[in-house]
Amino acid sequence: MVCLGNICRSPLAHGLLHFKSKKITVDSAGTANYHIGKSPDQRSIDIAKKYNFDISKQVARQFTSKDFTLFDKIYAMDTDNYSKIISLAKNQNEIDKVDLILNEISPGKYQSIPDPYYGGKKGFEDIFDLLEKSCNQIIKKYENR
Numbered sequence: 001m002v003c004l005g006n007i008c009r010s011p012l013a014h015g016l017l018h019f020k021s022k023k024i025t026v027d028s029a030g031t032a033n034y035h036i037g038k039s040p041d042q043r044s045i046d047i048a049k050k051y052n053f054d055i056s057k058q059v060a061r062q063f064t065s066k067d068f069t070l071f072d073k074i075y076a077m078d079t080d081n082y083s084k085i086i087s088l089a090k091n092q093n094e095i096d097k098v099d100l101i102l103n104e105i106s107p108g109k110y111q112s113i114p115d116p117y118y119g120g121k122k123g124f125e126d127i128f129d130l131l132e133k134s135c136n137q138i139i140k141k142y143e144n145r
């Protein structure tokens with residue numbers, strides 16, 4: 001799960017998939033280096049807590065080209081980060097691993113999870129809903145493979 005800072009959107013996607021799926025190994029990262037080593041944004045921690053899971057122990061890290069070998073599937077939260085990830089890919093196999101997370105519920109539309117960082121709490125409720133629907137779809141698609 002990859003966003004810009006790895007403190008708002010991708011930690012929620014990471015936590016949602018981790019706590020909903022017993023079989024899928026999940027991690028998250030940011031394309032930027034601003035927040036390396038930090039805990040998730042308090043607003044993401046709070047919304048996760050409201051829905052009964054704990055993301056407070058996650059630690060932000062930056063996406064690296066090694067992630068293409070470590071993971072089968074790489075979900076970008078928005079189109080800017082999708083492009084950034086693709087720019088780091090070395091071959092078509094790596095490019096093929098990358099998708100926008102919202103393509104799971106709106107196939108082929110390349111829609112973005114809005115960046116909630118500069119907004120209020122409502123933004124976090126909205127992205128939680130989109131991420132939960134997307135993660136449910138990911139589980140349906142991959143958990144029994």
Ligand code: 4NP
Binds near residue numbers: 003004007008010030
């Ligand atoms: P995220 O949100 O990419 O969902 O973690 C952001 C976090 C930090 C910043 C932007 C977006 N920032 O500009 O510091």
